[in-house]
Amino acid sequence: MTQRRINPEAIQELERIVGREQVLTDPTELRLYEYDGSVETGRPDCVVFPANKGEVVAIARWANRHGVPMVGRGAGTGLSGGALAREGGVQVVFSRMNHILAIDYENRRAVVEPGVVNMDLSRAVAHAGLHYAPDPSSQKACTIGGNVAENAGGPHTLRYGVTTNHVVALEVVLPDGELVRIGGAAPDPTGYDLVGLFVGSEGTLGLVVEATVKLTRLPETVKTLLAVFETADDATETVAALTAGGITPAACEMMDGWTIRIVESWIHAGLPTDAGALLLIEVDGAREAAEEQAAAMTEICGRNRAREVRVARDEREREALWKGRKNAFGALGRVAPDSYVQDGVIPRTRLPEALRRIGEIGRKHGFEVGNVFHAGDGNLHPMLCFDSREPGQFERVIETAREIITLCIEMGGTITGEHGVGMEKDRLMPLLFSEADLTLMRCVREAFNPLGLLNPGKVLPSGKGCGEIRVLSTMSQAGRAESGGTAGRSSGKSQP
Amino acid sequence: MSAIGEKLLGTLTGIAGEENTSVNAPDIARYVVDGLAPQVVVRPGSAEEIAEIFRLCAADKLAVIPAGSGTKLRMGGPPTRYDVALVLTRMARVHAYDAGDLTLSVGPGARLADLATLLEKQRQFLPLAVPFAAKATIGGTVASGIDSPLRQGYGTTRDFLLGAEFVTGTATIAKSGGRVVKNVAGYDLHKLFIGSLGTLGVLTRLNFKTFPLPESSRMFLVSFAGASGALDLVERIVRSPIEPSSLDILSPSLAQLFGGRAPSTDPGLAPIDSWLPSPEWVVAAGFGGGSAALQQRVADEMARMAAEAKASGTVLLDDKKRPAFWGQLREAVPLLLDASPGATILRIGVLPKCMGEIFTAAQSSAERHGLPLAILARAAGAIYAAFLPEKVDEDTLGRLALAANEMSEAAAAAPGFSSILYCPAQLKGKTTVWGRERADLGLMRKVKQVFDPEGILSPGRFVGGI
Known part of the structure; x- marks a missing residue:
């Protein structure tokens, strides 16, 4: 993986935006941000801690000017490498933007910054008999911003639904620095369900700087x-x-x-x-x-x-x-x-068979x-469970995981139920989605993230650019070739 | 028929077959949208056929409007162009129904009534008690984004649509989501289709989570002299431990309509006036299932809360009366359309605490402009405000436009959203269907550009003229 170097003048510019102490560039400090909860790594060239949405806007503009990739990060508890800087660049860490901005008890809504810890929100509203229902196992540490990016689940989502069922509005900073509100606190916003698109887009469409979520009554x-x-x-x-x-x-x-x-x-x-x-x-x-x-x-x-x-x-x-x-x-x-830890989903009727076969796959490769x-x-x-110091073990684990996930797909299931694709499973996406599906998703990504600066190398495997497919699939060539050319050029940048 | 029509007919016949392509007058008339008639009606049999049709339309810049049974063609802004009516009723296959896993995969043309019959055999259902239930297709229901009283207990379509296959305006057959109840692989593109009015593509396969059918259902009707009492009771219920599957407020005028006659969409429904407390505001609270102990608890809590909210009366509908009332509640929109030749139904979404303001705003607009008004409001904050003039003339249209604009402003101020769900076609030139322009319209245009760069799909029907 090529690591971009950011020149010292650009770093100084960044320091002027957020203050010198809110930018990390020391290699030993950066190492801490190389990991999340997954088995992947990806080292940023610098880490920045914005204090508010204005600073996030300025950071995005800065990244644009300098062609620096950006990755949002909450608590780093993700299990698919979603918050890692796969292609280097700047990691935007939301730990300072951790304020609950408003709680509307009467309408059962809360407005939070992305760095608010999941459980802190539930604790803050418990006195009123309410909670924030999605409860990932990491809820003591993970943040709402990360939950939104990954469409996080949890044990109680069986009855209460996953993150996407509880987020009603978002304020996002697009990769070019534009600040936009999507959805709405009130029900049934007119227009396309952009919130539904953004939740679970794994930080590839925009950086969430504010989320409005539903609060749910605690059961009696x-x-x-x-x-x-x-x-x-x-x-x-x-x-x-x-x-x-x-x-x-x-x-x-x-x-x-x-x-x-x-x-x-x-x-x-x-x-x-x-x-x-x-x-x-x-x-x-x-x-x-x-x-x-x-x-x-x-x-x-x-x-x-x-x-x-x-x-x-x-x-x-x-x-x-x-x-x-x-x-x-x-x-x-x-x-x-x-x-x-793997994260596959299968139809529930096939649970007995699935567990038996997963055990067999593990034993075949020497893993319990x-x-x-x-x-x-x-x-x-x-x-x-394995030992990466033993030669060949990591490779065998990856192969075992691949076989397990393939089994889930064969059974009519999916490759991830709540952890996300990130950089862990982008290469597995073609097992589930056709090239046409993936190209369409790339086109959507390009529409929001045209230069590919936001969380590059995640979710979608590299493949055809959006411009190419439009030219192929529509018969009118004239107008398209030009815009396609622009998109095609930029897509090259986002693909490793 | 025009030369282009002849050529189009020939090509479409080649794709979908002669028996599925039509230019005869009654067929064309059926699919007129806001006064605009298509040149050809085509009934494709597969996603591949649709892709071929779209390729043709993109090349010749022809506009397509998808339709199911045609019950919601009046929704949305007036189309700017219209050449092909793409009727999906042939694509009604049930691709998979795994009752054990509670998942269902169907074609867009499947009728809700048929799906209900299929699911009922396994004691399951889809929580979509939507209007035009006898005819409505699942594709149209999703694409129109229409809601149902069951949203209180089960959420809206976006909460149980697991995935979909669709054909975009670029003639791409693609899919997103999956068929299992939990899935975060890739972008949830299918969610964009909910309520998109056929402007992004055509759904060709829809995967749903199904739900166990409650063994019994009960409906409480609690009446109030004023709207504030009704709102107070709804708030109390929402905060209480009991969990209604539906929770709606009916204005006195709507309650009266329920008693007047059966909706044309379901003429078999019995009139319900003799046991509907009227003319008063009514809270209708529906509950499903539960042990005898739970049912008793619900009854006790309802009685306590009704007393606290100073209700004037409570009726618990018995098993004979409940289905009739439920039918009326489900068919409230067509019932309102039946009630007036110029019925203008606004769909407004506000936070629950703002519902009272919207009621007041609607009442003052109605009085100011001399328009009869009926209101249906769901506890979640979704309000149907219907202006029901006795006739449609220029003067009435002018008054309707003013009232609609006032409601749009009231909704925006709440803050919330407003759009016109149904209105006379002539009104669409005098006011905007979609309420105040949204800040994220630019992003929506970007989405549209990805899915339908040539603008062949339902041009003009959506937000901001998309």
């Missing part, structure tokens, strides 16, 4: 159940039965036996170490609704050979049950120097696969 009652099974098959069949039975819990998480034992040895949450799998199921709503659903869940678990169903009696027990789930990836990280995942929506997170 929450019931948390832990169902213990002798085999993984019994657990996955229970999930299929729940889904087919039309019962949607608030969350339905699964952990396989291998993972249970590792997690328990570290967390000591009282998990059954001799079990084949467990399901952590949560139902919520009005007291009567939660009780009714909890009874239905217990019944279905029993019918599918659960050997035990524990129900948390209070908040402390509930937290204990969740503790194992929330710290599972951390625990798995302890069994080997490196770990690589740990499974802790959002079973209720078929969102698998197979975890591969």
